[in-house]
Amino acid sequence: MDMKKRIHLELRNRTPSDVRELVLDNCRSNEGKIEGLTVEFVNLEFLSLINVGLLSVSNLPKLGKLKKLELSDNRISGGLDILAEKLSNLTHLNLSGNKLKDISTLEPLKKLDNLKSLDLFNCEVTNLNDYRESVFKLLPQLAYLDGYDMDDQEASDSDGEADGVDDDDDDDDEEDEDCEEEEEEEEDDDDDDVEGEEDEEDASGEDEEEDFGQDGEVDEDDDEEEEQGGKGEKRKREAEDDDDEEDDD
Numbered sequence: 156m157d158m159k160k161r162i163h164l165e166l167r168n169r170t171p172s173d174v175r176e177l178v179l180d181n182c183r184s185n186e187g188k189i190e191g192l193t194v195e196f197v198n199l200e201f202l203s204l205i206n207v208g209l210l211s212v213s214n215l216p217k218l219g220k221l222k223k224l225e226l227s228d229n230r231i232s233g234g235l236d237i238l239a240e241k242l243s244n245l246t247h248l249n250l251s252g253n254k255l256k257d258i259s260t261l262e263p264l265k266k267l268d269n270l271k272s273l274d275l276f277n278c279e280v281t282n283l284n285d286y287r288e289s290v291f292k293l294l295p296q297l298a299y300l301d302g303y304d305m306d307d308q309e310a311s312d313s314d315g316e317a318d319g320v321d322d323d324d325d326d327d328d329e330e331d332e333d334c335e336e337e338e339e340e341e342e343d344d345d346d347d348d349v350e351g352e353e354d355e356e357d358a359s360g361e362d363e364e365e366d367f368g369q370d371g372e373v374d375e376d377d378d379e380e381e382e383q384g385g386k387g388e389k390r391k392r393e394a395e396d397d398d399d400e401e402d403d404d
Contacts, residue, residue, distance in 0.1 A: 158182040158207065159191035171195035180205040180225075187230070188214045204229070217241040227274075228252040232260070239266035251276035258289050265294060272299040272310065 161182045174196055180203055187210035194216045203225040211234045221242050232254035246269050255278040275281055291305050299310045
């Protein structure tokens with residue numbers, strides 16, 4: 156896939172000014188030139204052009220907000236002064252696997268005041284005597300060369316990542332927190348439903364007890380009426396018997 160088509164796909168209906176990260180690795184450049192990458196990408200912070208056949212960086216557009224540039228496995232041999240002119244805010248630069256042979260070819264990078272990390276793995280310049288000492292002396296603003304500082308301490312993950320990548324991690328954390336909050340709210344709703352059902356059961360139980368009590372009272376009244384009725388009939392029969400005895404006398 157050529158670079159211009161790849162850029163079109165990467166945009167995904169966005170405008171160039173919306174893009175902060177652009178990865179064009181392994182695309183075909185047009186005779187070492189970058190097609191489709193223009194100054195319209197004004198907010199671009201991360202650009203990756205690994206193995207695209209670049210011969211130089213002369214055709215890079217001016218990208219004032221670019222912080223991290225990946226140029227590994229190309230055929231760049233010099234002309235790095237363009238980087239200071241067009242990408243003045245670079246903090247991370249990877250030139251591994253290019254055709255850089257002499258320390259002097261790195262001298263233009265002195266103008267990149269914010270340059271913090273430089274990678275030159277598999278470049279011929281790394282075979283020179285006192286390579287690391289010479290580069291740190293030439294570029295005093297550097298904190299890390301090929302992933303290690305002047306004291307051979309390895310760079311931490313936070314130092315090796317671009318700002319845009321860190322922002323993505325923060326977004327993921329926020330999404331996780333939102334999901335956790337939603338789950339907690341659902342659990343609270345479930346608890347409320349269970350409590351509501353228990354209250355309804357208690358209320359229905361009380362109503363049944365009241366009904367039972369009322370029925371019991373009615374039954375007792377009926378028993379009393381039956382006893383009184385029986386006593387009345389007994390007294391009536393006794394009175395009739397007395398009358399019969401008087402008649403016989």
